[in-house]
Amino acid sequence: MSARDEDPAIAARRANWRNATKMVHAGRATSEWSGLVNPPIERGSTILHVATADLFSGRAGPTYGRSGHKAQRALESALAEIEGGAGTQVTSSGLSAVTLAILSVVEAGDDILVTDSVYGPTRRFCERFLPRLGVHARFYDPLIGAGIAAFFQPDTRLVVMESPGSLTFEMQDCPAIAAAARAHGAISLLDNTWSAGIYFRPFDHGIDLSVQAATKYQVGHADALMGAVISGSAVLDSRVKEAARLLGISVGPEDVYLCLRGLRTMGVRLKAHEAGARIVAEFLAGRPEVLRVLYPAWPGDPGHEIWKRDFTGATGLLGFEMELTPAPALDAFYRAMRLFGHGFSWGGYESLAIPADGEMARSCGSWRGMGPLVRLHVGLEDPDDLVADLEAAFTTRAAEVGGQGTGS
Numbered sequence: 001m002s003a004r005d006e007d008p009a010i011a012a013r014r015a016n017w018r019n020a021t022k023m024v025h026a027g028r029a030t031s032e033w034s035g036l037v038n039p040p041i042e043r044g045s046t047i048l049h050v051a052t053a054d055l056f057s058g059r060a061g062p063t064y065g066r067s068g069h070k071a072q073r074a075l076e077s078a079l080a081e082i083e084g085g086a087g088t089q090v091t092s093s094g095l096s097a098v099t100l101a102i103l104s105v106v107e108a109g110d111d112i113l114v115t116d117s118v119y120g121p122t123r124r125f126c127e128r129f130l131p132r133l134g135v136h137a138r139f140y141d142p143l144i145g146a147g148i149a150a151f152f153q154p155d156t157r158l159v160v161m162e163s164p165g166s167l168t169f170e171m172q173d174c175p176a177i178a179a180a181a182r183a184h185g186a187i188s189l190l191d192n193t194w195s196a197g198i199y200f201r202p203f204d205h206g207i208d209l210s211v212q213a214a215t216k217y218q219v220g221h222a223d224a225l226m227g228a229v230i231s232g233s234a235v236l237d238s239r240v241k242e243a244a245r246l247l248g249i250s251v252g253p254e255d256v257y258l259c260l261r262g263l264r265t266m267g268v269r270l271k272a273h274e275a276g277a278r279i280v281a282e283f284l285a286g287r288p289e290v291l292r293v294l295y296p297a298w299p300g301d302p303g304h305e306i307w308k309r310d311f312t313g314a315t316g317l318l319g320f321e322m323e324l325t326p327a328p329a330l331d332a333f334y335r336a337m338r339l340f341g342h343g344f345s346w347g348g349y350e351s352l353a354i355p356a357d358g359e360m361a362r363s364c365g366s367w368r369g370m371g372p373l374v375r376l377h378v379g380l381e382d383p384d385d386l387v388a389d390l391e392a393a394f395t396t397r398a399a400e401v402g403g404q405g406t407g408s
């Protein structure tokens with residue numbers, strides 16, 4: 001902590017800081033950083049101690065590099081402060097944060113409930129890995145809300161939510177689902193990546209564990225991977241940290257540094273992502289080829305009411321469905337784009353567009369597709385240029401579809 005950070009007046013005010021201020025100041029300890037604005041990048045496995053007893057006492061500070069150094073402490077404390085959690089464990093990717101969070105709380109013989117709209121690799125972990133440990137996952141309709149109470153069994157340990165859902169953007173009634181979990185003595189976990197941990201406060205809504213794929217908006221520049229498990233209570237935080245220690249979870253110092261650096265400018269970036277996404281969503285809603293726009297912040301979205309009730313803002317990831325399009329025309333549609341790149345992940349400064357249906361798997365038929373599903377990440381380009389890029393893609397598509405009209 002710097003002298004300024006230790007000032008009791010500052011400490012009292014911290015609690016009232018708004019998000020933008022937290023993103024700039026949370027986790028800072030400049031006096032430990034030689035007065036530098038940012039933490040040092042410390043590389044190191046071995047940590048030497050003069051007295052050998054200090055290596056084993058647990059009282060002489062860090063004894064090994066696996067648990068990270070100052071920059072990691074800063075990032076973990078910043079992410080906990082921003083979401084209002086008791087503590088954070090960072091991991092090497094968003095997916096490893098999800099798997100760590102699950103492994104921290106399940107035991108052999110447990111049943112877990114997972115939203116059908118969950119991120120694909122999370123689904124695969126639940127389907128292919130958890131059974132080896134004797135943990136059984138059942139998938140539920142993301143729109144189930146309080147109706148989830150009927151699905152609990154005596155052995156149900158955990159409920160996994162993601163809102164909005166990956167690819168299909170269903171808004172879940174997270175407060176109702178978390179309340180049902182608590183009533184049944186189960187733990188609730190939310191993959192809170194879409195909100196960047198800024199626009200939805202999981203612990204205010206009764207959720208126990210929050211996961212961030214910090215690869216997305218916190219890193220923000222598509223140049224590192226990072227994950228975080230944020231716990232709502234100190235008890236859960238120590239369970240997650242113990243599991244991380246036992247599993248050997250460790251993160252490189254440069255990646256930690258990049259994530260913390262990204263976090264400092266995330267506030268202004270998110271505002272620009274949202275402004276652009278709103279313009280793009282409005283444009284899409286006016287296109288004759290577009291059947292459905294999937295962006296909870298847009299008033300026509302089926303989840304808009306829940307978003308309005310629970311969220312304080314939106315980010316730049318959205319989807320849309322278009323009229324049936326023959327494969328060559330769909331290919332031409334994507335190839336005609338010059339600003340939207342085609343690749344996985346999102347949250348960087350650049351715009352992306354990918355076909356989403358190929359990645360989708362469902363267990364309980366909770367999604368009825370109407371036509372090709374496109375996922376867009378609206379980056380920080382001028383939204384008018386992005387709209388022009390999409391307009392050109394629609395024109396190319398129409399030319400390819402040819403005289404048969406757009407409905408073939």
Ligand SMILES: *Cc1c(COP(=O)(O)O)cnc(C)c1O
Pocket residue numbers: 093094095096098119162166191193194213214215216225226227345
């Ligand atoms: C990207 C993503 C992840 C995984 O993050 P990685 O850092 O790519 O492993 C997990 N959950 C959601 C919702 C994501 O979008």
